[in-house]
Amino acid sequence: MLGLLALAIAPAVFVLCYFYLKDRYEPEPLGWVIKVFFIGAFMVIPAALLEAPFPEGLFVAVIVAPIVEEFLKFAAVYFTVYRDEEFDEPVDGIVYGVAAALGFAMVENIMYVLEGGLAVGIVRAIASVPAHALFASVWGYTLGLARFRPEKERPLLIASGLAAAMVFHGVFNLLASDSEIFGLIVMLVLLIPFGWWIAHRHINKAHDHPDSALSKSLRSSVGVISPTPVKPAKSTQDTSGGIPSSPLSQNRFCTACRSPVSPTAKYCRACGEPIDRE
16 A cells, blocks of 8 residues: 555656756745645645536546646646745746646546556556646746736736647547557657657746846846846947947847857857857
């Protein structure tokens, strides 16, 4: 019994540590992460109550469960830490979203593993538990972006992330419900790797965002305070230690070493690599 319980809990803890360490420039307070994790775990109860009126079957697995579960995990973040000052860069949306999702996944996993045994525990450790984190990383990314957008732009951005996560969750459940081995193969070979690729892409884009801790640190190191483009100055006098302030304020960085570069530069002065001119 204790072995199965450990098998049920360990995947959620491991994946949470993995995502937490990805927030390497300004890690979130561990207390907040743990709090959101357990709020997500609690959300299993309202999810069960909301899904109970529907008869078991494909409709619940593919439509009802993804909508109910992703919204409740989202609520565990949106009505708590999202409104706190600790939510101060875009990648925080991914970290807290994954924390809520893995709390939910842990409780769900305990129930399935204690009932199904070792084989179920192994399959869910590889597929189902990480999948919950990957679903949440989708809406977590858009939630993180929305925090730094104008108020009127936030609802659509958040809704698009939630909708995408629900579709992702629904496709996963559809493949998991397939009684043939084909569904499991597609899930493990295509869907889960694709989800990991999307999650890492979102993490990198969040770190590249002008409001990320990395971008703020780079601007601070060269004396640029605001990420907002400024109006052309009447004078081009150097005010930032030998680097003109207006080109740097446009916030372009070398894709190789992340050093700030001028908008007109062809090569990075720090590493010598050619500048990717998008």
